Amino acid sequence: xxxxxxxxxxxxxxxxxxxxxxxxxxxxxxxxxxxxxxxxxxxxxxxxxxxxxxxxxxxxxxxxxxxxxxxxxxxxxxxxxxxxxxxxxxxxxxxxxxxxxxxxxxxxxxxxxxxxxxxxxxxxxxxxxxxxxxxxxxxxxxxxxxxxxxxxxxxxxxxxxxxxxxxxxxxxxxxxxxxxxxxxxxxxxxxxxxxxxxxxxxxxxxxxxxxxxxxxxxxxx
Numbered sequence: 249x250x251x252x253x254x255x256x257x258x259x260x261x262x263x264x265x266x267x268x269x270x271x272x273x274x275x276x277x278x279x280x281x282x283x284x285x286x287x288x289x290x291x292x293x294x295x296x297x298x299x300x301x302x303x304x305x306x307x308x309x310x311x312x313x314x315x316x317x318x319x320x321x322x323x324x325x326x327x328x329x330x331x332x333x334x335x336x337x338x339x340x341x342x343x344x345x346x347x348x349x350x351x352x353x354x355x356x357x358x359x360x361x362x363x364x365x366x367x368x369x370x371x372x373x374x375x376x377x378x379x380x381x382x383x384x385x386x387x388x389x390x391x392x393x394x395x396x397x398x399x400x401x402x403x404x405x406x407x408x409x410x411x412x413x414x415x416x417x418x419x420x421x422x423x424x425x426x427x428x429x430x431x432x433x434x435x436x437x438x439x440x441x442x443x444x445x446x447x448x449x450x451x452x453x454x455x456x457x458x459x460x461x462x463x464x465x466x467x468x469x
Contacts, residue, residue: 252458256377258446262384265357273362279348281315288390288421289317289363291356291378294330299369299392301337305414308341310421315346316367319359360385365424371411373397379406380446383439388432390420405439 274281281287288307292298300318307316322331331349338347353359360366366382368391373379375396382389389406391397401408407424409416424432444450 254451254454254458255446256375256380257448257451258377258380258384258443260447260449261357262381263440263444263447267385268358268361270362270364273358276358277350277362279317279362282313284313286314286364286425287317287362288314288365288367289319289359290367290369291319291359291381292376293320293323293352294318294334295323295326296328296330297371299371299411300330300334302412302414302417303367303369304334304337304341304343304347306417306421307343307346309414309418312346314421314425315348316343317348317350317359317363319350319352319356321352356381357385360387363387365390365421367417367421368392368397369411369417370394370397375400380443383436384443384446386436386440388424388436389439390417390424392417400442401439403438404435405442406435 268276274287290298290300290303294300303316307314318334322329335344335349338344360382365388366379368376368379368389370376370392372395373392379389379391379397379400383400383405389401391401391406391408392411393408394411398408400406407420409420
C-alpha cells in the first residue's frame with residue numbers, strides 16, 4: 249500500500265491525430281514499397297543493447313516481402329557506430345534491399361502509421377515509451393519478454409518472444425502474419441485501451457490524488 253504505479257504520459261495527439269493510410273505514410277517517409285510488402289519497424293536510438301541486430305537476423309529468416317524499418321540515430325558518447333554495423337550486417341545476411349534506415353525525427357506519427365507491426369527488440373527495457381506509442385496508434389506489437397515490455401504486452405496486448413533470439417522473433421512475426429484480422433484487431437484495440445491510461449486526462453487526476461494523499465499523511469504524522 250506504499251507503492252504507486254503511474255504510467256508514462258502520452259499527450260492527446262497520439263490518440264486524436266487521424267491516421268494516415270499506410271501507403272500514404274510510407275510515401276511521406278520516402279519509402280516506395282510494393283503493395284504486398286509487410287513493414288515491421290523499430291523506433292529509437294541505434295545501440296547494441298536495443299536488439300536491432302537480432303531484428304536483422306530474424307528478417308533473414310522471413311519471406312522476401314517482409315521489410316524492416318529502423319528509425320533512430322547512433323547512441324551518443326558510447327563510441328560505437330551501430331548504424332554502420334547494422335548496414336554491414338544487413339549486407340552480410342543478404343537482406344540489405346529489405347532494410348530501411350531513417351534518421352531520428354521529431355514527428356514520428358507517420359512512422360507508426362506506415363507500419364504493419366512494431367518490434368520492441370531490446371534485450372531489457374524498463375517501460376518503453378515507443379511501445380506505448382505504437383499501442384496508441386493501434387499498431388500490432390511484437391516485443392521481447394524482458395523488463396517492462398512483458399508487463400505492457402501482457403494479457404494479449406501483444407506477442408512476446410525471448411530476447412536475443414532471432415528464431416523466436418521471426419516466429420512471432422510469422423504468427424502475426426497468419427492471424428485472422430478479427431483477432432489482430434482485437435489485440436490492437438486492447439493495446440490502445442491500455443495506452444489510454446497514459447493520457448493527461450487520466451494521469452493528472454491520479455497524480456493530484458497521490459500528491460494530496462502524501463501531503464495529508466505528512467500532516468497526520
